[in-house]
Every structure is written in C-alpha cells, then in structure tokens.
Amino acid sequence: MKHNAFFWFVLPSATAMMLFIFFPIVSVVIQSFHVAHEQVIIEVENCGPFGCTTATAIDQEATAALREEQPLGRFAGLEIYKDRNHLAVNEFAQTWQQSEGIGDFVVRLMNLPFYKALGFTLTYVAVVTPLTILFGFIIAVAVNSAARSLRGPLIFFTLLPNIVTPLIGGLILFWMVDARGVIGTALRYLADDPSLSVKADTGLMWIMLMVYGVWSSAPFAFIVYYAGLQTVSTDTLEAARIDGASRWQQIRHVVIPHLLPLTTFIALIQLMDNFRVFEPIISFNAQAHATSLSWAIYNDLSGETQQLSSAAATSVLTVIGVAILLSPVLVRTYRSYGKA
Amino acid sequence: MKLKNILMAGSFLAAAGATTAMAADCGIDGGRLSIIGNEFPAIQTVARNAQACEGLSDAEANLTADHQTINLPGMQGNPAEYTTAIVANSSIVALINEDVIRPLDDLIAAHGQDIPTQQLITINGQVMAVAFMANAQHLVYRADILEQIGAEPPKTYEEMLAAAETIRSEGILEYPLGGAYAAGWNLAQEFVNMYLGHGGSFYEPGTAQVSINNEAGVATLEMLKALSEYMNPDFLTHDSNATSAEWEAGNVALMNMWGSRTGVLMDAEGSEPQVYENTAVAGPMTVAGAGTPASTLWWDGWTVAKNISDEDAEATFKAMKHGISPAILNDETMGQAVWMIEGYTPAPVNEGVFSAISMGTTPYPMLPHHGLLHTALGDNIADFLQGDESAEQTLSDIEAAYTAAAREKGFVN
Numbered sequence: 209m210k211h212n213a214f215f216w217f218v219l220p221s222a223t224a225m226m227l228f229i230f231f232p233i234v235s236v237v238i239q240s241f242h243v244a245h246e247q248v249i250i251e252v253e254n255c256g257p258f259g260c261t262t263a264t265a266i267d268q269e270a271t272a273a274l275r276e277e278q279p280l281g282r283f284a285g286l287e288i289y290k291d292r293n294h295l296a297v298n299e300f301a302q303t304w305q306q307s308e309g310i311g312d313f314v315v316r317l318m319n320l321p322f323y324k325a326l327g328f329t330l331t332y333v334a335v336v337t338p339l340t341i342l343f344g345f346i347i348a349v350a351v352n353s354a355a356r357s358l359r360g361p362l363i364f365f366t367l368l369p370n371i372v373t374p375l376i377g378g379l380i381l382f383w384m385v386d387a388r389g390v391i392g393t394a395l396r397y398l399a400d401d402p403s404l405s406v407k408a409d410t411g412l413m414w415i416m417l418m419v420y421g422v423w424s425s426a427p428f429a430f431i432v433y434y435a436g437l438q439t440v441s442t443d444t445l446e447a448a449r450i451d452g453a454s455r456w457q458q459i460r461h462v463v464i465p466h467l468l469p470l471t472t473f474i475a476l477i478q479l480m481d482n483f484r485v486f487e488p489i490i491s492f493n494a495q496a497h498a499t500s501l502s503w504a505i506y507n508d509l510s511g512e513t514q515q516l517s518s519a520a521a522t523s524v525l526t527v528i529g530v531a532i533l534l535s536p537v538l539v540r541t542y543r544s545y546g547k548a
Numbered sequence: 549m550k551l552k553n554i555l556m557a558g559s560f561l562a563a564a565g566a567t568t569a570m571a572a573d574c575g576i577d578g579g580r581l582s583i584i585g586n587e588f589p590a591i592q593t594v595a596r597n598a599q600a601c602e603g604l605s606d607a608e609a610n611l612t613a614d615h616q617t618i619n620l621p622g623m624q625g626n627p628a629e630y631t632t633a634i635v636a637n638s639s640i641v642a643l644i645n646e647d648v649i650r651p652l653d654d655l656i657a658a659h660g661q662d663i664p665t666q667q668l669i670t671i672n673g674q675v676m677a678v679a680f681m682a683n684a685q686h687l688v689y690r691a692d693i694l695e696q697i698g699a700e701p702p703k704t705y706e707e708m709l710a711a712a713e714t715i716r717s718e719g720i721l722e723y724p725l726g727g728a729y730a731a732g733w734n735l736a737q738e739f740v741n742m743y744l745g746h747g748g749s750f751y752e753p754g755t756a757q758v759s760i761n762n763e764a765g766v767a768t769l770e771m772l773k774a775l776s777e778y779m780n781p782d783f784l785t786h787d788s789n790a791t792s793a794e795w796e797a798g799n800v801a802l803m804n805m806w807g808s809r810t811g812v813l814m815d816a817e818g819s820e821p822q823v824y825e826n827t828a829v830a831g832p833m834t835v836a837g838a839g840t841p842a843s844t845l846w847w848d849g850w851t852v853a854k855n856i857s858d859e860d861a862e863a864t865f866k867a868m869k870h871g872i873s874p875a876i877l878n879d880e881t882m883g884q885a886v887w888m889i890e891g892y893t894p895a896p897v898n899e900g901v902f903s904a905i906s907m908g909t910t911p912y913p914m915l916p917h918h919g920l921l922h923t924a925l926g927d928n929i930a931d932f933l934q935g936d937e938s939a940e941q942t943l944s945d946i947e948a949a950y951t952a953a954a955r956e957k958g959f960v961n
Contacts, residue, residue: 244958247916249756252672256637257679257888258845258911264756265671266916268647282958291952299948319937319945321927387782408781410934493785496731496930507927510617512642512919517956 233527240288240520242281245274281517288521295525296320322525325499328414332500333482333533336421340478341471343422344429349459351430352437363434370427378491381420413497420488425481429474436470437463472541479533484526501526574870575659576603579863580856584619585634587611588808590681590885591848594634598871604863616642623648626855631864634850637912638919640669640677645916649676649851655865663869667888669849671914679849680872681885683808684909685741686843686900687833692826693720693801701828705745705771705835705842708802712778715801725778726794726803729933730787736925737844741804742768744910745835745842756917756959758950761943769932769939771835776933784930798823804833804843807901811883814897829896831903843904844912847888917959924949 248270254263290297299320307313317323351362369377384391385406396404406412440463448458486502489495495503501522508519581604585591595609610630612618616639622629624646633643643649651674656663660678669677687708689701697715702708708725715724728734743750748764751757776783780794792809794800796819805813807829812818814827832843850868852861874891883895886902894902924946932942954960 243956246958246961249916249959250672251754253670254672254914255668255670256911257666257682257847258905261911261914263914264916266645272647288956291955292948293952319931319941321949387780403781405781407785408783493730493787495927496784496934507923511923512616512638513645513917513923513957514620514642515920515953515956518953 236520236523238280239517240524241283241285243284243288243517244281245271245278246282247271248274284517288517289525292320293518294322294521296322321499321504322501322522325501325504326529328498329483329485329500329529331414332418332421332485333479335418336425336482336485337475337478339418339422340425340429341474343426344474345433345467347426347430348433348437349463351434363431366430367427369424370431372424374424374487375491377424378420378488381416381423382492385416407493410497413492413494417485417488417492417494417498420492421482421485425478429478432470432474433467436467440466472537476534476537479537480530483530483533501529571602572597572600572870572875574601574603574866576601576863576866578603578605578859580604580606580631580860581608581864581867582606582629582631583609583611583634583850583868584615584622584630584632585609585611585850586615586636586848587613589811590808590881590887591634593876593881593884594680594850594868594871596871597873597876598867601867601870604867607867615639619643620646620648623853623855627857627860628853628855631853631856631860632850632868633853634848635677636683636846636848637669637914638846638922640849640851641914641916642919643851644671644676648854650854650861651675652678652852652865655852655862659862659866660869664888664890667849669847677849677851678868678872679847679888681808681848681887682901682905683806683846683848683886684832684843684901684904685737685804685806686904687830688795688803688805688810688813688900689828689830690801690823690826691828692822693724696720701830702802702833703831704837705742705775705833708833709774709778711802712775716778721799721801723778723780723799724801725775726786726791726800726805727775727779727783728786728788728791728805729772729776729779729783730790731784731930732926733922734787734926735784735929735933736922738772738804739768739925739929740912740922741832741844742771742835742842744844745833745838745840747838747840750913750918750921751915756915756954758921758947758954761940761947765943766939767836769929769942772929773933784933795819795827796823807898807904808885810900811897829900831900831907832909839908841904841907841909843909845904845909846912848885917954917957920953920957920959921946921950924953 248267249264250267252263252265254261289295292299303313303316307316318327347366351359351366354362383389386392387405387407392406395406396402406416444462445458448462453461484502485500486506489498489500489503505519505522508515508522581598583595583598585595591611595611599607599609601607619630619633620642623633623643628648633649635643653675656675663678667679668675669679687701693715694701694711697711697718697720699711699714702711712724715721727738729738743760743764746764746767748760748762748768750760752759780786780799786794788806788809791803791805792813795803795813798820810829814824816824832841834840835842852864872889874889877887877889877891882893883897886894886898928942928946928949931937931945932939951960
C-alpha cells in the first residue's frame with residue numbers, strides 16, 4: 209500500500225484511538241500527579257430538625273479563588289504513588305525491617321491495601337488464565353468430536369456463561385453458594401460440617417471467585433480453539449492415523465502445535481482481562497475477603513467523597529502492571545514475526 | 549448494582565403507572581425539573597408528586613440506589629443535568645464541598661414562607677436544603693420469640709447479647725441476631741453508631757486529625773464482634789436488603805435496622821404471618837451504660853442545583869415544595885416514613901425513629917472530611933471481625949488509611 213493511501217486508511221481509527229484512548233490516559237496520568245488544594249476550613253453553625261451544632265465547612269469563595277489560580281490542584285509529583293494507600297514506600301521498608309522471615313513479611317504486607325489487592329489479583333491471574341486455556345481446549349476438542357447434528361446446540365450451551373452479563377452470572381452463583389443455596393447446602397453435606405459457609409471463609413471465597421472466573425471466560429477460549437480446530441489439515445491427521453498414532457498422539461503432535469499461535473492470542477487477552485478482575489468481587493459482595501486493583505479504583509470513586517487522584521494513581525499502576533505482565537508474550541510474538 | 553434494586557426499580561415503574569399523582573397547580577409557568585435521589589417508597593412519593601405539577605416544561609426523576617455516585621457529576625455541568633438532588637445529612641456534604649447547590653434563602657423569601665423553620669437545613673446561616681423526613685436505625689424484634697424466652701425488648705446492647713444467648717441455647721434460632729454488616733458503607737455505619745454510643749469523638753477537637761485508636765474504639769470493635777458471633781456466618785456480605793430478607797425468612801429475632809425499611813418488614817408481603825405479625829419496633833439501644841443511644845439521626849431533604857437558570861431554579865423549588873406539601877399524605881403514603889409534614893400522624897411502625905429523636909440520639913456528623921473516614925472504616929473493620937488482627941491494629945490501619953486520603957484531599961498536612 210502506498211504511504212498516502214495507508215495514511216488515509218488508518219486516519220479514522222487513529223483519530224478515534226487518540227481521542228478515546230490516548231488522551232484520557234494522559235489526563236489520568238496528569239491527575240495522578242496532582243492533589244486537591246489545601247482546604248480552607250471555616251467554623252459554621254449547622255441547624256436542622258435535630259437542633260443546631262457547631263461544625264466545619266469548606267470556604268467556597270477562598271476555594272474558588274485557589275481553583276481559578278491552579279485548576280489542576282497542587283502538583284504533588286509521585287507523592288500519591290508513595291503514600292500508604294498505594295505503593296506505601298515507607299510502610300514497605302518498615303515492614304521489611306520489622307518482620308521475622310519472608311512468611312511474616314508477606315503476611316504483614318497484606319495489611320497494606322495496595323499489596324492486598326495485588327496479592328489477590330496476581331493469584332487470580334496465575335490460576336484462572338491457565339485453567340481457562342486448558343478447559344477451553346478440552347471443551348473445543350470434545351465438541352469437535354461430537355456428532356455434527358449435536359454441535360450447534362452444544363456450542364450454544366457452552367457459550368452461555370460468556371453471553372450472560374457478568375454481574376448477573378456472578379449473582380446466580382452467589383445465591384447458589386449461599387449457606388441456604390443448592391451448592392452451599394451440598395458442600396455442607398459433603399464436608400459434614402453444618403457451619404461451613406463459602407461466603408464467610410476467605411479461602412473458599414477465593415476459590416469461588418476463581419471458579420467463577422474460569423466458568424465465565426472458558427467459553428471465549430473454547431470458541432477460539434474451536435474455530436482453530438476447523439483449520440487443522442485433515443491430510444496431516446490422516447497421515448498420522450495411517451502411521452498408527454493414537455488419538456492422544458494426534459492431539460499432542462498435530463493439533464496442539466497447530467493451535468499454538470491461538471494460545472498466545474488467548475493468553476494475551478486473558479492476562480489483560482484477569483488482571484482487571486472486578487465484577488465477581490462486586491456481585492459476590494466479596495470485598496471483605498478479596499480486593500483487586502480495579503476494585504480499589506471503584507472504591508475510591510464510589511465513596512461520598514470521591515478520591516480522583518488516588519483512583520488515577522491506581523489506574524496508572526494497573527496499566528503498568530498489565531504492561532509488565534504482557535511483556536514476555538509480546539516480546540515472544542515480536543520475535544516470531546521478526547523471523548518470518 | 550444489586551438485582552433486587554433492579555427489580556425494585558421495575559416495580560416502582562409499575563407502581564408509578566398505577567398510582568400516578570393527580571396533576572396539580574403549583575403556580576409554575578415554565579422551567580425544568582429533574583430529580584436525582586435514592587429509591588425507597590417515601591422518596592418515590594415525593595418525586596411523583598413534584599413531577600405532577602402543571603406548567604413544567606420538563607419533569608424527570610432518576611431514583612436509584614447509586615444516586616450518590618452520579619448526583620455530583622450530574623450537577624457539575626453548566627447547565628446542570630439535575631435541577632435538584634434529594635440527599636441526606638451525609639450526602640449533602642459532598643455537594644456542598646464541590647459548591648454545586650445554591651442557597652435557598654431568596655427563593656424561600658419569595659415562594660416558601662409557609663415552610664416550617666424546623667424543616668430548613670441551614671449551614672453558616674444559609675438555607676441549603678429542605679428536609680421532609682427523619683430516619684434512624686433502631687431495634688426491630690420478634691415479639692413471639694422474646695415472649696417465649698420471657699424477655700423484654702432489650703434497651704442496651706448488653707441485654708441484646710444476653711437475649712441472643714438465651715435464644716440460641718434454648719435451640720429456637722441458631723443465629724438470632726441480624727444487622728447490615730456488609731463490609732463497606734454498611735459496616736462503617738455500624739461502627740459510627742456504636743462509637744458514638746460509647747461516647748467517642750472521631751477527631752481531635754477543631755481539626756480534621758482522626759483520633760479513634762482509643763478505649764472507645766477498642767470497645768466498639770469488640771462489641772461489634774460479640775454481636776457478629778450471633779449472626780449468620782455470612783454477615784460480612786449482608787447489606788440492608790439481605791438482612792431484611794433474612795428477617796422475612798424468619799431466621800432472625802433481633803436486629804438494629806433503618807426506620808425507613810421497617811414498613812416492608814411489617815406488611816403481609818414476603819413473609820409468613822408468624823413473622824410479620826410479630827415484628828415490632830422499639831427505640832435504639834444504648835451501650836456500656838451510656839445515656840445516648842448507639843445510633844445516628846438522619847434527615848432526608850431536597851436541594852436546588854447552582855448551575856441552572858433562575859427560571860429552572862424557581863420551577864424546581866415550587867415543584868419540590870409541592871412534593872412535600874401536606875397534600876401528598878394519604879392512607880398509602882402515611883406510613884412510608886417519619887414525615888416532617890404538617891398533618892402527619894405517626895403509625896406504630898414509626899415508633900423506633902420517634903424514640904431515637906426523643907432519646908437525644910446524635911445526628912450523623914456533617915463534616916466535609918467525614919466521608920473519607922467512613923470509607924476507611926468500611927475497608928478495614930472486616931479484618932478485625934474475621935479475627936485476622938488485633939483491635940488496635942485495625943484502628944491504626946483505619947487512621948493511616950484516612951490520613952493518606954485526607955492528605956490527598958487537602959484536609960490535613
């Protein structure tokens with residue numbers, strides 16, 4: 209393609225990406241370097257149906273003047289990134305000095321909100337991503353070997369978890385694992401422990417969230433693999449069969465190598481998605497047991513006083529986290545395309 | 549966010565269709581009305597009647613449990629999307645902090661002389677909101693179960709614990725206590741109640757420096773934990789909706805619950821006669837021998853946006869004034885809340901809130917930085933209730949989380 213044609217060809221999407229992806233990210237980064245103005249507090253008398261009390265309020269005129277002068281707030285540099293609610297640099301060092309052994313250090317570190325969120329987020333990514341790929345692959349192979357007439361309905365039912373809105377899917381599971389729900393009661397019976405409750409136990413809650421994660425995203429891996437399976441060369445498979453390869457050997461030596469590029473693609477998407485785990489924590493009301501980086505952003509913005517700078521800093525840290533997580537896969541892809 | 553809210557929004561639409569308020573003459577000649585507010589029966593009534601005013605060029609209402617996250621952005625534009633926000637004494641602070649609501653003094657002078665002074669919320673001498681109902685958390689109990697164990701309705705949290713122990717040991721209910729202890733806003737609210745009940749103060753006098761890592765703070769956490777041991781083990785996931793459902797299922801005998809939600813528990817819908825006929829309310833409980841109840845007083849009221857034309861402001865003011873006029877009270881709406889409206893006659897369901905007022909319960913603090921502390925409380929208390937750390941550790945975590953947030957917002961240095 210000529211350079212000129214290429215330019216006009218990508219212009220619309222490049223403009224959209226600048227407007228809706230690049231500029232918002234820049235504004236978030238700028239916001240994360242600023243904190244609110246020092247509040248001008250005045251003492252006031254508040255009166256209402258329950259009598260009068262002396263309280264404080266923000267002096268609006270003085271604040272308006274400050275904002276006029278510096279609309280972005282005070283420049284704080286990396287201060288927010290370093291405070292206790294984010295990277296907690298001072299607290300991190302203190303914990304390191306005070307703790308006895310690495311185990312104690314990790315336990316103490318989990319008391320800091322950012323590391324607590326990071327701990328769950330990374331565990332979730334590490335567990336859910338490979339399981340999603342594994343289950344997606346197994347289901348795809350199974351569906352592909354089913355009778356042709358059954359495949360349509362099978363595909364539809366397999367895709368259901370991905371079609372159902374995450375919040376609704378999460379709620380359905382949330383009710384089922386309730387102490388009085390189907391799964392909750394079954395678990396009590398199986399464990400022979402009448403006080404067992406998934407929602408009350410941090411470990412079980414983590415497992416539940418991860419089961420939900422695999423359940424809701426395995427269909428995505430399935431449909432990608434299923435499409436890939438349609439392109440496996442029948443000649444090669446036939447040759448393998450004539451050579452006496454068992455079904456497992458055919459999968460191991462023909463199908464899996466053929467689907468490897470797809471695995472890279474699924475891993476990329478899943479790593480990104482899982483690192484931003486959010487909906488299950490909300491729909492499972494799980495914040496007492498598990499928090500994630502996305503949840504921390506939501507929590508900053510949903511309180512009565514919105515903490516924009518704090519949310520912005522966590523967002524930037526999340527973007528950095530995704531970049532670090534994806535870098536091995538990206539480097540690998542880059543190299544393999546470089547060779548070609 | 550909760551499905552129940554979605555369903556309730558749906559049933560509200562149906563109800564609104566069924567009982568559309570009669571069109572009313574409110575003396576309005578053009579101008580826009582757009583309401584943002586929480587959704588429970590009393591607010592739905594107010595919004596419906598305000599919208600029924602004739603002469604409005606536009607009358608909309610967006611009532612949702614997530615009102616708090618959208619009212620500020622919806623009023624910061626110029627002109628603002630919402631001309632009025634229905635708020636409570638905690639949520640008005642966020643709107644005042646960002647200067648998006650206007651003082652109502654001149655509108656009251658011109659069109660609202662008949663609004664009783666006690667309904668006017670004044671801040672620094674300026675009227676910023678008009679209250680229309682009172683709310684508080686108080687005791688809700690099952691009369692039949694208390695009779696069975698031969699106990700009076702508890703007046704203190706210590707008595708509540710004793711009654712819970714008896715109910716459990718007699719094998720009536722395994723988890724006799726209930727409460728909105730969901731980690732987050734609800735749990736923080738329970739801390740605020742209990743801490744005020746212990747006579748604690750949240751800040752060093754005259755400053756925004758938090759100070760809760762003290763005896764009252766420890767006693768508060770320990771009382772919350774003692775109560776939680778008589779609750780369904782899932783208590784950290786139970787918000788007000790889930791707690792009400794537990795009550796209606798007959799699984800709970802005693803709880804501290806919002807006055808605005810007790811009407812639903814006492815009606816014939818959603819539970820067995822055994823449960824709803826025996827559901828009764830009493831005043832809030834005290835703790836540790838203190839005189840003031842471990843609860844907070846709340847008002848709900850409406851405001852008028854700053855960034856709208858004077859014509860829209862006048863129309864909104866007149867419509868909302870009609871929305872809380874004595875004309876809205878009828879058999880259906882009377883029991884929906886503790887109305888501050890003339891002609892209101894209290895129903896038995898409202899006794900809890902009335903006792904809360906007469907017992908001198910502390911109003912929820914209206915301080916510009918208190919929302920940050922509420923968030924920090926909600927994020928950290930669960931660690932203690934789960935037995936992960938000591939009370940002192942939890943309290944110092946809360947203080948540290950609040951201080952970092954308050955520094956970012958410029959309240960402390």
